[in-house]
Amino acid sequence: MRVGIFPASGGLGTSTYTNLLSQVPNNQVTLINRYPEKVPKKYVENGVTVRQASYESSAEELQAVFTGVDVLFLISFPSSVHLYRTKVQTKALDAAQKAGVKHIFYSSLAFASINAESAKAEVMAAHLDSEAHLKELARTNSGLSWTSIREGLYSESFPVYAGFQDFKNPPSTIRIPQEGNGFGVSWAKQDELGEASARLIASYAKSPSAFKYTNKIVTLSGPKSWTWAETVEVLSRATGKDINIQAVSLEEYKSLPQIKAYFGTEQINTLDTAWQAIRAGEAAGVTTSLGEILGRDAEPFEKTIEEFAK
Incomplete structure (x- = not known):
């Protein structure tokens, strides 16, 4: 079965493909990206097929590169702009179905209450649209099934929300539009999310009939939810620096130079709904799925941060 x-x-x-290649025959794997020449030569020499395409490719080009693939992992387009993201992802999903793909894994986001079909965060909207489109494609095409992997918010990405970019030189005060003891985030390590995604894909490829997440959503959260006070305490311990939280208005937060620089004019207004979702607890859901799929305890948030702060 070609993946x-x-x-x-x-x-x-x-992370997903490097983990996957240790679990399935390499000559049954096709890696598709904008710059296929960047795939390490050792994988190509081991039999991996590489093809060129991107989300900007035409529907016909995507259908061509998906042809012959039985199981496709469609990794979501990296943007929080709702309508454009939905447009390009829907195009890719339709192309995969027309190409004869039998099962689509979709990398969604755990920025909604567990298994919810609605969410406050605009960044989640295109994911919900794509999940709904997948369900409809499977309903109207008996040869297609799906699994949506709601990937937890990356532990490594918390500086994005906290308004700094350097683990080794964090500010003494973190200004965010949230009280420290309010709802937090169930942070998950990115590489473990990639490993778990690979394990899910390999499991389906080896035995589709035994796969328990067919036509289902699986949420891969971290092992616990961390309030922002706890999150900053971890950073303080890891860096040896006394760090405090100052709750500010959303407008003040969005006006911080580092926030404006990171998100830019197109995406900065998506922060309004992102913080609404965080304050409502929509990023705080916890499941045991990540550890169960890995076959070990998921790495605690504090360990990941300690490694980054070294």
Whole structure:
């Protein structure tokens, strides 16, 4: 059974395919991305097929590169712009169905209450649209099934929300639009999410009939939810620096130079709904699925941060 990953690049994509290649025959794997020449030669020499395409490719081009693939991991387009993201992902999903793909794994996001079909965060909207489209494709095409993997918010990404970019030089005060003891986030390590995604894909490829997540959502959260006070306490211990939280208005938060620089004019207004979702607890859900799929305890948030702060 041929497995494809698109796009096979970026942190999650690279983690997934490097883990997958240790679990399935390499000559049954197709890696599709904008720059296939960047796939390490050792994998190509071991039999991996590489193809060129991106989300900007035409529907016909995507159908062509998906042809021959039985199981496709479609990694979501990296943008929080709702309508454009939905448009390009729907195009890719339709192309996969027309190409004859039998099962689509979709990398969704755990920025909603567990198994919920609605969410406050605009960044989640395109994921919900794509999940709904997958369900409809499977309903109207008996040869297609799906699994949506709601990947937890990356432990490594918390500086994005906290308004700094350097683990080794964090500020003494973190200004966020949230009280420290309010709802937090169930942070998950990116590489473990990639490993778990690979294990799910390999499990389906080896025995589709025994796979328990067919036509289901699986949420891969971290092992616990961390309030922002706890999150900052972890950073303080890891860096040896006394760090405090200052709750500020959303407008003040969005006006911080580092926030404006990171998100830019197109995406900065998505922060309004993102923080609404965090304050409502929609990023705080916890499941045991990540550890169960890994076959070991998921790495605690504090260990991941200690490694980054070294």
